[in-house]
Amino acid sequence: MMVYEDTTERHRFDSFCKVVLRHEMLNGFREFSYQNKWLVSLHYLPPSALDGICTTDQYPSDYIAFSVDGYTLQISNEQLANIIEKLPQSERRLLILCFVLELKDREIGRKMHCSRSAIQRRRTSILRNMRKQLTGELP
Numbered sequence: 379m380m381v382y383e384d385t386t387e388r389h390r391f392d393s394f395c396k397v398v399l400r401h402e403m404l405n406g407f408r409e410f411s412y413q414n415k416w417l418v419s420l421h422y423l424p425p426s427a428l429d430g431i432c433t434t435d436q437y438p439s440d441y442i443a444f445s446v447d448g449y450t451l452q453i454s455n456e457q458l459a460n461i462i463e464k465l466p467q468s469e470r471r472l473l474i475l476c477f478v479l480e481l482k483d484r485e486i487g488r489k490m491h492c493s494r495s496a497i498q499r500r501r502t503s504i505l506r507n508m509r510k511q512l513t514g515e516l517p
Contacts, residue, residue, distance in 0.1 A: 436454075440454055441453055441454040441459075442454075442456070442459035442463070444459075444462055444463075444470055444474065446467070446470055446471040446474045446475075447471065447474070447475075449474050449475075449478050449479060450474075450478070451470075451473065451474045451477065451478050457512060458508070458512065461508050461511050461512065462508075465504070468490070469500070469504050471490070472486060472490065472497065472500060472501060472504065473501075473504065475489060475490075476501055483495075483497040483498045483501070484497075
């Protein structure tokens with residue numbers, strides 16, 4: 379009689395395991411079908427969307443750094459870096475305070491000891507000249 383009971387227990391356990399595995403398989407299929415509704419393969423995305431989700435390594439040799447007052451402006455465009463390199467130190471300082479520290483004209487004026495309107499005019503003039511040099515209108 380002992381053999382019969384032992385075999386019955388094995389069959390029950392075997393049946394239980396099969397039911398559990400079947401339900402896990404069904405849960406996996408449900409999860410997979412749910413994900414297929416919402417996930418998009420990267421192959422279907424346009425290149426412009428891929429640019430926003432990828433990263434590239436940056437090395438110190440990939441950019442030219444300009445430092446003023448302990449703050450650094452890193453430029454990867456060689457043409458722009460050459461233009462900034464030719465700027466006087468005060469104009470470089472103004473650009474770094476504006477674009478690296480994101481200070482307002484009034485705060486920059488306090489640091490550079492001049493008025494807000496003077497800073498605004500200088501910044502506008504510097505950027506206009508840089509734009510002309512980048513587009514080739516100025517030598």
